């Protein structure tokens with residue numbers, strides 16, 4: 299579909315200088331042995347142009363010919379300047395290749411006229427990672443034609459990305475770098491389709507409504523042959539005129555590839571993609587990380603999540619949203635929280651139902667209230683009166699300003715008050731701070747506990763088998779937890795730090811207001827990636843948490859919720875197998891999606907390995923470990939026996955040992971298509987009491 303606004307793009311192109319035919323003037327191509335007639339001062343530039351990457355530098359690409367300016371001489375910490383002789387500005391554009399650090403005034407190429415810097419440019423990098431590629435940039439210098447100017451490459455910056463690269467400075471009648479492009483359209487369809495290619499440069503796109511920017515995000519916008527399309531929901535702007543703007547290379551067709559439709563892109567193929575997990579939550583499109591705002595309300599479980607709707611990588615943080623009646627089958631809803639501005643993203647947080655309407659946000663019903671970190675403001679709250687379908691910001695936001703993030707709200711049943719556990723790095727420490735509030739709006743700082751990083755969770759659980767006894771659990775993003783008592787103001791810990799989860803597991807959170815009184819947890823299976831798919835990252839399966847006494851003291855157990863059992867079919871079982879070194883196929887149990895339960899007598903030294911296509915799970919009684927997908931976790935046999943439950947989805951495996959005392963999440967390697975091979979099992983010193991294998995169905999059907 300070609301947007302009617304394409305004409306506007308063409309109109310903008312028509313504004314460019316007509317029929318340029320003069321030769322370009324090469325100011326410098328840095329192909330010589332020395333910089334002459336340019337003059338280098340300091341150490342950063344060395345005595346002459348570099349020939350690509352310098353020692354210790356990532357591969358440098360994008361420069362022309364053999365030589366370029368590269369201020370990485372001696373590494374990032376060297377500084378200096380490189381200055382041209384005076385040049386006369388003779389063309390309306392100055393084009394050049396530039397890369398390296400993005401530190402205006404410190405790492406830059408400057409154009410200096412009469413002693414004043416009149417134009418400046420930097421590379422694209424201001425955080426770890428990034429690329430050493432040089433890209434074209436252009437300055438419109440038409441107002442300076444006839445003047446004398448000096449070019450100066452500056453490196454005053456030390457530390458990461460404290461260097462700059464420059465090449466091929468050319469005077470021209472046409473710009474080579476990016477120029478503003480735009481088109482207008484009516485929001486007369488539900489979705490804008492945004493074509494993406496992973497190898498396309500990142501562009502900043504703005505969507506303006508009535509002259510005000512309503513959405514602004516980074517996207518690898520494809521100028522043709524997209525790998526897939528992301529989408530932007532236009533319903534908030536229904537029947538308005540929109541202007542889509544981006545800085546693009548002159549003549550780029552990228553905006554012309556944007557189209558409109560009432561369906562999301564490839565709606566027919568949704569959830570049928572070859573790599574799509576079938577019983578783990580993934581987003582229709584784009585990236586996800588932390589689960590956010592887990593809450594049950596009025597018949598629905600809500601799963602919000604950290605979400606980049608416009609790409610496969612982390613960035614553009616929104617709150618995605620899905621609902622489920624059974625924790626297993628999820629329906630995706632429109633995005634719940636959009637960043638207010640490009641530089642004010644919606645980081646992690648939590649949600650509660652304010653039954654007593656302490657907040658006053660409710661009107662004839664209990665409002666849902668969420669807390670999230672606005673990266674530009676602090677901890678903020680928002681409420682919904684329509685079952686989470688739309689959210690309004692509390693006008694008094696932010697409710698807490700501090701150096702921290704990831705607010706976890708909870709109600710204290712005894713007092714009816716609210717508490718918040720929130721990551722706090724003020725003063726340089728890594729801590730969880732506790733706040734209290736009567737109404738979710740006014741918060742009072744109470745105390746802090748050191749030694750945790752990001753995404754706290756805090757809840758109370760009964761200790762099974764010990765009537766009347768309960769303990770509080772406090773966890774950080776990596777899954778480590780402590781037990782203790784919490785009185786709404788301070789956490790009094792018992793000795794010891796513990797963990798149930800190992801492997802690809804991060805930033806887990808439990809549901810508030812779970813209707814059956816369960817503590818149900820979902821984590822982000824951080825690290826499980828989906829190359830070639832229009833989405834990336836998955837959640838772990840929902841698990842019920844319990845506290846149970848063990849020989850080592852009380853510990854938290856995690857077991858997949860019973861609702862998952864409803865996906866089982868075609869069960870097969872084997873009993874009383876003595877294992878040997880030869881792999882024994884479990885014929886008839888082949889499948890992509892498996893639920894395997896094993897009870898094995900392993901004594902003190904038995905060892906066995908279960909193999910499914912793309913993964914191996916090894917239990918070693920001698921070492922008292924379970925290993926899978928490159929991760930190893932401690933697991934002791936009890937009474938010479940070990941039990942395992944294994945859930946295998948298309949790209950992941952979760953292993954639950956000893957009824958969930960230990961849980962492990964990892965990636966499953968991709969295997970050749972075709973009919974899956976049956977699982978096999980081999981071992982020594984092991985008698986299998988039983989293996990039960992069920993195939994699991996898809997939750998998307």
Ligand code: FRU
Pocket residue numbers: 587588604615645646647671703704752753775804805
């Ligand atoms: C944890 C985290 C949070 C933050 C969010 C941003 O994975 O870094 O601390 O709120 O992700 O996406």
